[in-house]
Amino acid sequence: ALRGIRKSFHGIQAAPWPLRCQSVSGAGAPRWNDFDKPEEFNFASYVMDYWAQMEQEGRRGPNPALWWVNSEGDEVKWSFSEVASLTRRTANVFTQSCGLQRGDFLALILPRIPEWWLVAIGCIRTGIVFMPGTTQLKAKDILYRLQASKAKAVVTTDTLAPEVDSVASECPALKAKLLVSDHSRDGWLDFHSLIQSASPEHTCIKSKTEDPMAIFFTSGTTGLPKMAKHSHSLALRSYLPSCRKLQQLKPSDISWCPSDPGWILAVVGSLLEPWTAGSTIFIHSLPQFDPKLMVEVLSKYPITQFLAAPSVFRMILQQNFTSLRFPTLQHCSTGGEALLPEEQEKWKKQTGLLLHEIYGQSEVGMSCGVPRGTKIKPGSMGKAISPFDVQIIDSKGNVLPPNTEGSIGIRIKPTRPTGLFMCYENNPEKTAEVECGDFYNTGDRATMDEEGYIWFLGRDDDVINASGYRIGPTEVENALAEHPAVKESAVVSSPDTSRGEVVKAFIVLNPQFLAHNQQQLTKELQEHVKAMTAPYKYPRKVEFIPELPKTITGKIKRNELRKKEFGQM
Ligand code: BCO
Numbered sequence: 001a002l003r004g005i006r007k008s009f010h011g012i013q014a015a016p017w018p019l020r021c022q023s024v025s026g027a028g029a030p031r032w033n034d035f036d037k038p039e040e041f042n043f044a045s046y047v048m049d050y051w052a053q054m055e056q057e058g059r060r061g062p063n064p065a066l067w068w069v070n071s072e073g074d075e076v077k078w079s080f081s082e083v084a085s086l087t088r089r090t091a092n093v094f095t096q097s098c099g100l101q102r103g104d105f106l107a108l109i110l111p112r113i114p115e116w117w118l119v120a121i122g123c124i125r126t127g128i129v130f131m132p133g134t135t136q137l138k139a140k141d142i143l144y145r146l147q148a149s150k151a152k153a154v155v156t157t158d159t160l161a162p163e164v165d166s167v168a169s170e171c172p173a174l175k176a177k178l179l180v181s182d183h184s185r186d187g188w189l190d191f192h193s194l195i196q197s198a199s200p201e202h203t204c205i206k207s208k209t210e211d212p213m214a215i216f217f218t219s220g221t222t223g224l225p226k227m228a229k230h231s232h233s234l235a236l237r238s239y240l241p242s243c244r245k246l247q248q249l250k251p252s253d254i255s256w257c258p259s260d261p262g263w264i265l266a267v268v269g270s271l272l273e274p275w276t277a278g279s280t281i282f283i284h285s286l287p288q289f290d291p292k293l294m295v296e297v298l299s300k301y302p303i304t305q306f307l308a309a310p311s312v313f314r315m316i317l318q319q320n321f322t323s324l325r326f327p328t329l330q331h332c333s334t335g336g337e338a339l340l341p342e343e344q345e346k347w348k349k350q351t352g353l354l355l356h357e358i359y360g361q362s363e364v365g366m367s368c369g370v371p372r373g374t375k376i377k378p379g380s381m382g383k384a385i386s387p388f389d390v391q392i393i394d395s396k397g398n399v400l401p402p403n404t405e406g407s408i409g410i411r412i413k414p415t416r417p418t419g420l421f422m423c424y425e426n427n428p429e430k431t432a433e434v435e436c437g438d439f440y441n442t443g444d445r446a447t448m449d450e451e452g453y454i455w456f457l458g459r460d461d462d463v464i465n466a467s468g469y470r471i472g473p474t475e476v477e478n479a480l481a482e483h484p485a486v487k488e489s490a491v492v493s494s495p496d497t498s499r500g501e502v503v504k505a506f507i508v509l510n511p512q513f514l515a516h517n518q519q520q521l522t523k524e525l526q527e528h529v530k531a532m533t534a535p536y537k538y539p540r541k542v543e544f545i546p547e548l549p550k551t552i553t554g555k556i557k558r559n560e561l562r563k564k565e566f567g568q569m
Pocket of ligand 1: 136259260263264265266288289309311312315335336337359360361362365366466467468469530535536537
């Protein structure tokens, strides 16, 4: 793909940008306070075009806006002007070559390649709602996403194009398939050649802050993933003073968030936050996770800020490096799952750097955290980030006193805060289910101390958080049910020293499989799940049992199995 990028984009210069920016406040001097909600906001025109203009006026340093590398020594560096120009071309590809319109949904399933950033910003310029998805998705996952959203377009690479093709006939709404590749494929539009011939002139839409911008699929205890719909206020939030205080990114920063771009952690940490500040987004292709490679990258490149899930830090620490000193790294943040106090301590001892926790969800972006320079209480995920009013609530939405266990709630009445998701698309029942009095109920359990620091305890449902992935047990159980050996199964969370938690499946076998070698069967079932659905969900632990614990009405007692795993029974 990189050869294609070089070939296609070589010689494309940013068009001179007429001074058409709606805001010149940028992230250095936001003109809004945390509670303002301007009627209009568009990240492309307010942020990207602002920094392009700053560059053209010589008011931003020489660092690129985007710096992409891989392990083969290939590199792409784009200035803000180049990104602005390329994303205007991308916007024209969507509206002119693909016939897409404002409000259409587009599935964005790309690995860590520069085109991901072009597509996301191209969507924002045109008002097309982008739906990021991890490249681990399988045909069935893609089918569900395309059907549930009635997506009009999909953008992906050679690896997933066959999976899309295998289900496309069942997706009547899908009218454009865009391929990011050096090769052509029947029925697919070639992103690189279209972008080359597209005009670099495009007028960004004037989006209302509350117009939809992105959708994230997120798992629950039951059913298929829900579509958490976000408005442009997700991007506006990065612009507000409280968010700017969190990492305190500056134009001279080089920021690396290696999270898969299918997750909101990457959308916020590797798009909205750094570019709002005019920083460089650093991207490594990372086809496979490798803690040694990550250490090499942090040592080799002048990265100043690093944001990753706790499992990444944990797995780096477990390599037992003799030295972990990074010459330019100044600030580390982590979010997506719980971090243990001893892990924080170990990171500090080995690197000399503090590890700042962030708490968020697909529905809320980042809602709590430890802003740079403020007190860290190891084991706590920090305090609420304004304008979110985060409280610990009971099941009726009453605010609980300090140090009392309850659910983490975000106040939505009388005013829904900037940055909180709009709703679960096409699912008013599920949207209503998570409303609890005046609060959005995150489903996470915690306590809050007298200073407002929040201490995470776990989920209040059966959702599993394995190495930062939110996994619904029924998604795994449904995949297992399609294997002939499985009579029934119950999937729960189980503790793990590397991943915090892992997926564990308790399986009752069909009689004809009882005599099979259990080790072999375990492997076979794991591979089966990896083939049926996104492999990160596969059960890393499997136990065969004669029967599942059930209530009198026949409901599986997952709670009982989970408690056993955590030694609580
Ligand atoms: O461990 P195994 O080798 O047995 O299996 C791995 C992969 O090898 C395998 N796999 C991947 N692609 C495959 C495949 N198998 C078949 N076909 C494919 N195409 O599946 C397993 C995937 O597990 P993994 O993703 O956990 O892999 P890995 O390499 O162990 O990565 C470790 C981590 C820590 C890098 C990874 O778990 C990770 O990225 N975790 C963080 C997730 C994250 O960013 N979460 C944030 C969500 S957003 C949020 O929480 C809101 C916060 C503001």
